[in-house]
Amino acid sequence: MSAFVRRGDVVLVKPNMAWDRLPEHAANTDPEVVAEIVRLCMEAGARKVKVLDRTCNEARRCYLRSGIQKAAEKEGAEVPFVLEQRFVKMSIPEGEELKSWLFYRDAMEADVLINVPVLKSHSVSGLTIGLKNLMGILGGDRGQLHHRFDKKIVDINTVVRPQLTLLDATRVLLRNGPQGGNLRDVQQMDTVVAGVDRVAVDAYGALLFGRDPAQLGFLVEAQRRGLGTLDVKRLRVEKVTLSA
Amino acid sequence: MRTARRISQVFFLLSFLWLVWRTTYPYDSLIPADLFLRASALVAVTTILTSRSLVPQVLLGLLVLALTVPLGRAFCGWVCPLGTTLEVVRKVSSSKRKAPRKTPSTRWRWGKFAILVGILVSAVLGTQLLWPFDPVVLLTRTASVALYPLFTAAVSGLLGLVARVPFLEGAAYRGYALLYSAWFPLKQPPFHLVELFFVLLVLILALEKASRRFWCRNLCPLGALLGFFSQFRVLHREVDENCSACGLCKARCRMNAVEDDYVTTSAVECIACGECVSVCAPRATHYALRKPVRSGTVDLDRRRFIGATVAGVATVGLLGVGFVDRGRRASVIRPPGALPEADFLDRCIRCQECVKVCSSTGGCLQPSLWESGLVGLWTPVARPREGYCEYNCNLCGQVCPTGAIHRLPLEVKQLTKIGLAFFDKSRCIPWYRGEDCLVCEEHCPVPDKAIRFDEHTVRRPDGSEALVKLPYVVEELCIGCGICVTKCPVVGQGGIFLTSANEQRWPGSESLSQ
Numbered sequence: 001m002s003a004f005v006r007r008g009d010v011v012l013v014k015p016n017m018a019w020d021r022l023p024e025h026a027a028n029t030d031p032e033v034v035a036e037i038v039r040l041c042m043e044a045g046a047r048k049v050k051v052l053d054r055t056c057n058e059a060r061r062c063y064l065r066s067g068i069q070k071a072a073e074k075e076g077a078e079v080p081f082v083l084e085q086r087f088v089k090m091s092i093p094e095g096e097e098l099k100s101w102l103f104y105r106d107a108m109e110a111d112v113l114i115n116v117p118v119l120k121s122h123s124v125s126g127l128t129i130g131l132k133n134l135m136g137i138l139g140g141d142r143g144q145l146h147h148r149f150d151k152k153i154v155d156i157n158t159v160v161r162p163q164l165t166l167l168d169a170t171r172v173l174l175r176n177g178p179q180g181g182n183l184r185d186v187q188q189m190d191t192v193v194a195g196v197d198r199v200a201v202d203a204y205g206a207l208l209f210g211r212d213p214a215q216l217g218f219l220v221e222a223q224r225r226g227l228g229t230l231d232v233k234r235l236r237v238e239k240v241t242l243s244a
Numbered sequence: 245m246r247t248a249r250r251i252s253q254v255f256f257l258l259s260f261l262w263l264v265w266r267t268t269y270p271y272d273s274l275i276p277a278d279l280f281l282r283a284s285a286l287v288a289v290t291t292i293l294t295s296r297s298l299v300p301q302v303l304l305g306l307l308v309l310a311l312t313v314p315l316g317r318a319f320c321g322w323v324c325p326l327g328t329t330l331e332v333v334r335k336v337s338s339s340k341r342k343a344p345r346k347t348p349s350t351r352w353r354w355g356k357f358a359i360l361v362g363i364l365v366s367a368v369l370g371t372q373l374l375w376p377f378d379p380v381v382l383l384t385r386t387a388s389v390a391l392y393p394l395f396t397a398a399v400s401g402l403l404g405l406v407a408r409v410p411f412l413e414g415a416a417y418r419g420y421a422l423l424y425s426a427w428f429p430l431k432q433p434p435f436h437l438v439e440l441f442f443v444l445l446v447l448i449l450a451l452e453k454a455s456r457r458f459w460c461r462n463l464c465p466l467g468a469l470l471g472f473f474s475q476f477r478v479l480h481r482e483v484d485e486n487c488s489a490c491g492l493c494k495a496r497c498r499m500n501a502v503e504d505d506y507v508t509t510s511a512v513e514c515i516a517c518g519e520c521v522s523v524c525a526p527r528a529t530h531y532a533l534r535k536p537v538r539s540g541t542v543d544l545d546r547r548r549f550i551g552a553t554v555a556g557v558a559t560v561g562l563l564g565v566g567f568v569d570r571g572r573r574a575s576v577i578r579p580p581g582a583l584p585e586a587d588f589l590d591r592c593i594r595c596q597e598c599v600k601v602c603s604s605t606g607g608c609l610q611p612s613l614w615e616s617g618l619v620g621l622w623t624p625v626a627r628p629r630e631g632y633c634e635y636n637c638n639l640c641g642q643v644c645p646t647g648a649i650h651r652l653p654l655e656v657k658q659l660t661k662i663g664l665a666f667f668d669k670s671r672c673i674p675w676y677r678g679e680d681c682l683v684c685e686e687h688c689p690v691p692d693k694a695i696r697f698d699e700h701t702v703r704r705p706d707g708s709e710a711l712v713k714l715p716y717v718v719e720e721l722c723i724g725c726g727i728c729v730t731k732c733p734v735v736g737q738g739g740i741f742l743t744s745a746n747e748q749r750w751p752g753s754e755s756l757s758q
Contacts, residue, residue, distance in 0.1 A: 020636050056687060056731075058605045058634065059430050060269065065636070081424050083417070084431070085404060123682045123697065123713065143683040143733025147673055181691030 001037075004164050005112050007045035012052070012110035013037055013077070014162070016118045016133050017066040019179040020057035026171035026186045027179045029118045031067035033168045033192060037116060038075040049077040050106055053136040056179075080106075087139030094225070095155040097148050102139030107160065115162040115198065119169045119189075119205045121177035124149050126216050127209060128178050129202040130165045131157050131227075150217035154225050157198070165201040167193040169208055199228025200235055207232060245518030245531070249321060253328040260325035264387045267597055268429065268604035271639050278597050278645035280325060284380040285309040285473075286363070286466040287593055291646045293367035294590045301647050309473060314536075316477035317470045320460055320499075321515030326379035326448075327460055331498075333449050334456060348455035348500050350543070353513070356461070356468035357544035358552040363465055365556030371563060373556070375594040375622065377465045382445070385622070388600035389435040389611065390442040396432045399423065433603050433631060435596075436610045437622070457498045461513065471512040476536040479516060481509040486528035493520035493529055501540075510540035568617040574743045576616045577626035577663045577724065579609060579640040580633060581650035584749040585616075591648035594622040598640035598649060607631025608726055609640065626662065628726025628742045633662060635689035635725060650750035663724025664745040665695070665717050672732075672739030674712050678704035684728035684740055685715055694721035695728060719746070 005011055015029035023031055034051060041049045051072040055062040059081050063069040069079045087102040107113060117133035124146050125132055131153050135142055138156065145152045169191040173180045180186065191208060195201040199222045203213035213219050213230040223230050260280050267277040278301075281287055288305025292298060308319055320327050359377055366373040375381055403423075407416035424430055451458035460467050483493075487506060494502040497520055501513035521529045544552070579598055582588045594611070602609035602624075608631040609624040616623060624640070626633060635658060641651040652660060665684075669675035674682070674697075685695040697713040704710055717740075724742055732738030 020634070057636075058269065060424075061605065061634070061636065064270070080417075080421050081430055083420060085407075086417075123685050124680055141733055143681075143731055146681045146683050146686075146733065147677075147679040149680065176691060176693050178686055179689065181689065185691075 001040035002044040004114070005041050005044035005046050008047045009045075009111040010109070011041045011046045011049045011112045011114060012107050013041070013049060013072070013114045013116055014107065014133065014136060015051060015053060015068055015116040015168075016128075016136065017053045017062050017068045018056045018136060020061040020065050021179055021181065022065055023067045024171065024183060024186065025180050026118065026120065026173040027177075027181075028062070028066040028068065029116050029168045030170040031071035033166070033170060034068050034116060035071040035075045037114060037166060038072050038077040041112075041114075042076050046112075049075075050110070051077045051079045052082055052104075052106065054082040054104065054138065055136075084139065090159060092155050092159050094158040097151040098145075098155040101156065103159065104137040104139065107137040112164070113160070113162040115165045117165070117167055117205075118171075118173075119167060119209060120173040120180075121175055121209075123177070125153070125218055127202075127206055127211060129205045130162075130167060130198045131202055131218055131222060134160050134162070150221045153218050154221045154227065157222065157227055158225065162198060163196065165195055165198040167201050167205045169193065169205065172209065174209075197228040197235070199223055199230050200232060203230035203232050204237070246522035249518050252322045253331070256323045257325050257328040257332070260383070261387065264384065264392060264600070267388065267600045267643055269601065269637065269639060271601065271642065273642060277601070277643045278595070279304075280380050281384060281593070281595050281597070281645035283308050283319075283323075284378055284466055285312070285319075286360075286374055286378050286469050287381065287646065289469065290363060290367045290372055290374045291591065291593075293364065294370055294372040295587070296370075299591075299647050301645055309470070312470045312473045313476065314478040316474040316479055316511060316514060316516050317467065318479070318516045319470055320464075320467050321517035324379060324460075324466075326383045326464075327457070327515075329383065330449065330452055330457060330459060334452050337452075347494065348458070348461070350500055352462040353543040354545070354548050356464050357472075357542055358548055358555075359463065360465040360468040360472075361544065361549060361552035362556035362559070365553050366560045369557065369560045370590060371560040371619075372590040372593070373559060374465065375592075377463070378593065379459070379464055379466055381593050381595050382448075384595045384597065386441045386445040388596040390438040390445070392600070393432050393434060393438065394442075396429060399428075400432075429604050431607075433607045435599065435603070436627075437613065441611075460515075461499055472542055474511050474514075475538050475540060475542070477511050478533050478536050479531055480511065480534055480539075481514060481516075481520065482530060482532045482534070483507045484528050484530075486526040487524075488526050488528070490525065492523045492525070496520065496523050508539070511538070512540035512542055514540075563617075563619040566617040566619055568620075572615055574745070576612070576620070577608075577628065577726070577742055577744055578747070578749070579624055579626070579649045580638070580657050580660045580662050581641045581652040581750045582662075583648055583650065588648050588749070589616070589620055589623065591646050592623050593646055593648075595645060596622075596624070597643040597645065598624050601639045601643050602631070602633075602637075605637045605639065606634035606725075606727070606730075608633050608730070626726060626742070628663075628729035629738060630730070632727035632730040633723075633725040635727075652750070659723065660750075661723045661746045661748045662744075663726070663742045663747055664719060664722050665724065665726070665728055665740050665742055667715065667717065667740050668738075671734050671737065672715070673734065674714050675739070676705075678702045678710050678712050680713050681733065682713055682715060683731050683733055687727045687731045689725060689727060690721050690723060692721060694718045694723070722746070
């Protein structure tokens with residue numbers, strides 16, 4: 001972690017905790033994964049680690065029932081609620097569909113941004129992984145992003161650039177994403193994928209899920225716009241197996 | 245005695261306000277949020293009469309009524325949050341220069357008995373009309389949906405101003421964080437009709453200017469009910485031979501219960517506040533227990549009694565024949581666990597407890613205006629475009645003081661249909677414009693998804709063809725929570741709407757099996 005976090009840095013960890021669901025529903029990032037990342041950041045000498053998400057259900061419910069608030073606070077992170085008045089309108093110079101949008105100040109001002117998505121099925125984009133997880137730092141009416149989604153999500157990602165993406169595939173929601181609710185739609189995979197190329201991380205996640213990254217519009221679009229590569233075969237992938 | 249009473253009044257008013265504040269998610273039901281409403285004897289009596297059953301929630305009110313028989317209207321003097329509010333407002337607003345007090349008139353005392361008779365007659369006929377008049381109800385209502393949002397807006401606004409000062413910004417946001425962790429709503433939705441609730445309370449407070457405790461003496465039906473049961477009270481004011489006839493007790497009696505001889509006291513009107521004991525210079529006045537002897541009059545002559553009865557009957561009749569058209573009726577979505585409509589209207593006292601608690605989670609409930617006719621004024625209705633019924637929440641039933649909303653266990657509530665969603669294909673983006681959207685499907689909380697989609701090649705308005713995910717509602721699965729309606733990104737009226745079709749009222753006629 002010290003390769004990403006320097007002493008005195010303010011780190012923003014962006015998990016997915018958008019839904020009023022329990023950890024076992026796999027709708028939100030696993031609280032243990034978030035807690036571990038917070039711990040590593042603290043170890044690396046971070047001045048402050050913030051964990052936040054602009055939720056879909058009522059925020060206090062999501063923070064509480066996802067288990068993330070408690071787990072992250074235990075490791076010394078701040079887990080503030082997202083305040084509407086802290087969104088700032090920023091222009092998107094490379095935007096093809098969106099020329100500007102509201103972004104959360106804390107995310108834009110943090111020294112290090114670590115994106116911690118969870119791997120889930122999603123009706124519009126096919127899957128929701130890292131690129132889409134950054135919607136959680138957007139303000140405004142995010143429903144507007146759903147049409148012409150592939151272009152818009154890449155537009156957003158040209159402005160927000162996480163230094164590190166950690167994909168949580170501890171449990172994967174195979175069907176009825178992004179919030180699920182049935183335990184029979186959840187598969188235990190006990191995998192975490194880490195990388196600096198967020199497109200590659202998402203592509204790797206897609207392969208884990210059994211999907212061809214080249215069939216996912218937002219990944220193709222992201223590669224075309226130079227955000228990263230989805231050709232996972234050409235990357236150096238290190239596999240580390242941990243015994244429980 | 246006066247000091248003890250003031251401590252009691254302040255304690256109960258603060259408890260009342262604290263419970264209003266605590267009517268929120270996360271809800272801790274150690275002390276029920278609706279405690280004061282249940283303690284209103286009028287709510288208890290009316291609920292039992294209207295529903296013709298002994299509703300367990302309101303037994304506390306019967307206990308208060310039972311205690312009134314020996315103790316008299318002590319509730320009004322020591323507990324009632326509206327009574328205390330009136331006195332606080334009086335204290336704060338009156339000038340220090342004491343104008344010579346003129347004893348308020350007793351002319352209008354009959355008013356409260358007339359209102360009470362009207363309410364009781366309607367209740368016997370099966371229609372509940374206490375909701376505009378019960379002091380605990382009307383204060384709860386105003387505090388919950390008018391005063392509380394004002395308070396949160398003021399605090400947030402103040403912090404917002406502080407946050408603009410560069411070196412105080414961090415402190416302001418720490419303040420926000422602290423508030424939100426301690427039961428402050430993250431987003432306080434504005435409520436329908438707050439202005440009206442506010443004005444009505446202000447009017448009652450303004451009556452204080454006419455004469456002290458004007459409301460309590462002349463209009464309050466709860467006071468009338470308690471007064472009626474105080475006639476044979478055991479705890480009574482007594483004056484011994486040391487009385488110097490200075491008249492201070494009569495001048496200071498907020499209820500005008502002391503007669504011209506300064507000795508005789510109306511058992512019906514006296515609220516045992518002890519003011520007369522405290523101002524009595526020769527210490528001739530005290531409260532004592534004595535054999536119950538009827539004293540004091542219930543100021544309602546036969547003519548007015550008949551008038552009030554007729555008014556009650558007429559109101560019931562008129563409300564009964566009120567017209568609500570089919571379209572409007574179908575737009576009335578009730579909270580999950582609501583009784584069948586007729587019972588619901590009679591059981592609901594319009595206290596806004598459910599509305600207040602809902603605003604802290606999904607925020608769909610609002611006080612209604614004419615949606616269910618005049619008879620349904622101020623009852624809770626869902627306004628799904630403003631907020632939705634939170635899938636993992638059953639708090640409205642938990643804070644309902646009269647059982648108008650049945651307490652559903654969460655797993656039952658999650659299967660209870662309160663309505664049904666329909667796509668408006670002329671407004672839904674995939675349907676009319678041929679572009680993907682599916683925000684509704686994403687948010688649908690039903691685990692098996694009550695909104696699904698088919699992929700079809702459609703012709704767009706510009707003539708091009710595209711493969712589009714077209715959403716539809718699975719009627720068997722839709723519970724009518726309305727989150728699809730709330731989150732629909734179409735401007736104005738959304739591409740999906742809700743009607744009360746398929747709603748299940750409680751006790752449910754059909755079993756809720758998956």
